[in-house]
Amino acid sequence: MRLRCIACQVLTHPLQAAVACSPHSVDLEFVPLGQHDYPKKLREELQGRIDAVDGRGYDAVLLGYGLCGQAMDGLKARSIPLVIPRAHDCITLYLGSRERYQREFEDHPGTYWYTRDQLEHRTGEAAALSMGSGSDEELRNAYASHVQKFGRENADYLMEVMGAWRKSYRRGVYLELSEGDSDGTIAQAEAEASRRGWTFERYATDLRLAHELVNGGWLPAGNRDFLYVPAGGTVQTAYNECILDTCPR
Structure with a gap:
């Protein structure tokens, strides 16, 4: 698979190490640290980056984020599926x-x-x-x-x-x-x-989630650790142990 991973800078080293071992072609793109403190601004930033990837031949867009103050709520997959860890924030990706x-x-x-x-x-x-x-x-x-x-x-x-x-x-x-x-x-x-x-x-640390994110451990179409948002779907907050959910087009 050809994957695009858009992630917070706080996960730079874990994701670089994971990508080096991935069987897939993964292009990394990092967003400056600290934007999770402004969820609306971060949501707009990520949506712009997701939209910029559309139509460029990727099989999925991976997000190296958690819920992050509900910044993920409302993100839309265009023609490419989105994959997001079911996590409150990046600490979960370090703890495993x-x-x-x-x-x-x-x-x-x-x-x-x-x-x-x-x-x-x-x-x-x-x-x-x-x-x-x-x-x-x-x-x-x-x-x-x-x-x-x-x-x-x-x-x-x-x-x-x-x-x-x-x-x-x-x-x-x-x-x-x-x-x-x-x-x-x-x-x-x-x-x-x-x-x-x-x-x-x-x-x-336990970087299992970082490795599974770039290794395709979320296939087929998501599991308890990852939200899979099909093309045309929208991310929504799940007020339960799943943390994130999706609604159809």
Whole structure:
């Protein structure tokens, strides 16, 4: 198969590694980190990229995203099917299953997640927010206001001093790849967690979902881990354990 994968930058290394082992021809396209904090904007961005792929000979468009604040809700497949992991956000793709994600969320709700890609690609506002889906709209508005009034560097400093965005966090966890992580990014995550008064842990990742996404593990036509949206279909939020569903043309 010839596949197009449009994904968040936070999954750069996992997907590059997965594509290198895929039996299919997979073209990767990455979207800048942090846009999941603005679901409507991200939805519009992704729809534009999906539309641009239409008619170019691909068998499917793969999205390296989860629900991401309902950013997937309303996306439309044109003449090419869409495939999306049934996940709340990218953390699930690092942990390997919705069940593991749910356990972590229930047992340690105040967790700030770090990965190599999150640390390497974050800039500006994205540097002050978690890679998960729980960012607060008021915080984003306050940050934008500070940038406008005082400039980006001063806004970053104010947010750090005020500590408003990190009140709900108690623990930092680095999601460690089996290969490719540098001691520098791990040390950076640990230093940040220590400075903010959090406990720090390192978790082994399970990249099963990333590999199945680019290997065609969603065939035939989707399963419990992936939503398959046929040509002409539309993504909709499923308010149950499936997370995502589709409605016909």
